Amino acid sequence: MTHKKPVALVTGASRGIGRATCIELVNAGYHVLALARTVGALEELADEVGDENITLIPQDLTNGQALEGLGPMVFDKFGRLDVFIANAGDITSLTPTAQSDPSVWQRIFAVNVMANIHLIRTLDPLLRNAEKGKAIFVSSNVANDPRAYWGAYAASKAALESAVKCYASEVENTSMSVEIFNPGRAATKTRGVVYPGEDQSTLDTAEDVAKRLMDLV
Numbered sequence: 001m002t003h004k005k006p007v008a009l010v011t012g013a014s015r016g017i018g019r020a021t022c023i024e025l026v027n028a029g030y031h032v033l034a035l036a037r038t039v040g041a042l043e044e045l046a047d048e049v050g051d052e053n054i055t056l057i058p059q060d061l062t063n064g065q066a067l068e069g070l071g072p073m074v075f076d077k078f079g080r081l082d083v084f085i086a087n088a089g090d091i092t093s094l095t096p097t098a099q100s101d102p103s104v105w106q107r108i109f110a111v112n113v114m115a116n117i118h119l120i121r122t123l124d125p126l127l128r129n130a131e132k133g134k135a136i137f138v139s140s141n142v143a144n145d146p147r148a149y150w151g152a153y154a155a156s157k158a159a160l161e162s163a164v165k166c167y168a169s170e171v172e173n174t175s176m177s178v179e180i181f182n183p184g185r186a187a188t189k190t191r192g193v194v195y196p197g198e199d200q201s202t203l204d205t206a207e208d209v210a211k212r213l214m215d216l217v
Helices: 016-027 039-049 064-068 070-078 102-129 151-170 189-194 206-214
Strands: 007-011 031-036 054-058 083-086 134-138 177-181
Touching: 007 016, 007 070, 007 102, 016 031, 016 039, 016 083, 016 206, 031 039, 031 070, 039 054, 064 070, 064 102, 070 102, 083 102, 102 134, 102 151, 134 151, 151 177
Parallel strands: 007 031, 007 083, 031 054, 083 134, 134 177
Antiparallel strands: none
């Protein structure tokens, strides 16, 4: 049975831009599939938007096998997927490349690149089958403007953008579309990790960014 509402899946849904985007989507009439690691934060989101408007998917993005099962699960439960927003991203700290830990690179690439490859693989049939399927990938300025100490994160976002551009070319003759979204400077917990002394009141809020992202939906 096909769900009567349009369905959107958002990764990194428990806080920041992902959380704000989930709220925007619910307000726009979508049923949201909210994917994140933190169960408590997901439950708080459900309390805010209403359990009937959201399905929680507690999931670690480094578990590729589990991610590959999402497409069949979404099809069985909802019969459709109209929008996929790949918002989740990982950045541990800013580190000189020569002193960086290879395990950190592996973790960042697992979340920022490989998780999205798994999700593209499993969600692609649903998005192609939608009337106007949308896949939106959140990136960063550093993908195209690499700078000192950003090695792992910048490289991962550059790899993501390259893969997404290839994917976009592959679906250009279908009813779906693929977009890259750059949120710019936003007051998020992730940015606070790398710029701990920054006055976040001078930045866009997560809610501001989510409204801009919704222009692509």
